[in-house]
Amino acid sequence: MTTPDDPMPDFSDVQGGSSSSAPPPATQTYTVKAGDSLSKIAKQLYGDANAWRKIFQANTDKIKNPDLIHPGQVLTIPPA
Amino acid sequence: MIVHARRWSVIVAALAGAAVACKKAPPPPPPEAPPAAVPLSVSSVTLGKAVGADKSVAQALTTFGTRDTIYASVATVGSASSATIAAVWTFQTGQVVLADTQAIAPTGPAHTEFHISKPSGWPVGKYKVSISLDGALAGAQDFEVKR
Numbered sequence: 074m075t076t077p078d079d080p081m082p083d084f085s086d087v088q089g090g091s092s093s094s095a096p097p098p099a100t101q102t103y104t105v106k107a108g109d110s111l112s113k114i115a116k117q118l119y120g121d122a123n124a125w126r127k128i129f130q131a132n133t134d135k136i137k138n139p140d141l142i143h144p145g146q147v148l149t150i151p152p153a
Numbered sequence: 154m155i156v157h158a159r160r161w162s163v164i165v166a167a168l169a170g171a172a173v174a175c176k177k178a179p180p181p182p183p184p185e186a187p188p189a190a191v192p193l194s195v196s197s198v199t200l201g202k203a204v205g206a207d208k209s210v211a212q213a214l215t216t217f218g219t220r221d222t223i224y225a226s227v228a229t230v231g232s233a234s235s236a237t238i239a240a241v242w243t244f245q246t247g248q249v250v251l252a253d254t255q256a257i258a259p260t261g262p263a264h265t266e267f268h269i270s271k272p273s274g275w276p277v278g279k280y281k282v283s284i285s286l287d288g289a290l291a292g293a294q295d296f297e298v299k300r
Contacts, residue, residue: 080246081246081248082244082248082276084244084248084249084250084251084271086271086272086273087242087250087251087269087270087271088269088270088271088272089242089251089253089267089268089269089270090253090267090268091240091253091254091255091265091266091267091268092208092255092265092266093208093238093255093257093259093263093264093265093266094207094208094263094264094265095229095257095258095259095260095263095265096257096258096259096260097256097257097258098234098235098236098256098257098258099234099235099258100235101256102235102237102254102256103254103256104237104239104252104254106252106253147237150256
């Protein structure tokens with residue numbers, strides 16, 4: 074465990090999640106985080122990494138290269 | 154002459170009665186306009202170690218242990234066809250611990266929870282979770298991790 078004296082502790086193993094009592098919109102959005110890839114996002118949101126193409130096709134205005142997405146990009150996530 | 158005057162008064166009274174009878178009933182009041190939609194806003198951010206089925210925190214806390222899962226429950230009011238709530242968890246140094254988003258389409262009061270855990274244990278110190286709604290800062294909550 075990191076001590077309080079460590080000026081830059083390691084948070085790489087932090088796990089997180091979210092949920093809501095409100096229904097999701099017809100089309101969701103997802104903000105790209107560091108380390109994300111389209112297949113990783115597809116796995117997380119659809120449970121199927123191969124569904125990355127669906128996300129790519131919904132975001133061709135923002136993504137030119139499916140292997141290159143940037144933290145902070147807000148992607149449109151079509152319904153599963 | 155008196156009889157004649159009485160006859161006229163009877164006729165006048167009858168005409169007046171007829172006029173009242175013919176008067177149209179007042180139009181019904183227009184139907185009430187539906188209440189204007191309340192724009193979505195964040196009403197509170199509450200921290201705790203657990204949330205219920207409604208995603209609200211039962212016991213609010215601002216101090217946690219190094220092995221705790223930390224929940225931030227964001228209460229919202231209003232409605233939106235699509236909105237994004239974002240939570241950014243930061244350490245006292247400003248270092249980002251985790252950032253997460255949740256897309257919602259609430260039709261009334263709702264709770265959205267964000268949670269973080271660290272299997273290897275949280276560094277002790279002060280933290281903050283900042284909540285934004287569609288990119289605009291909407292609330293924040295400080296907390297501390299102690300041994």
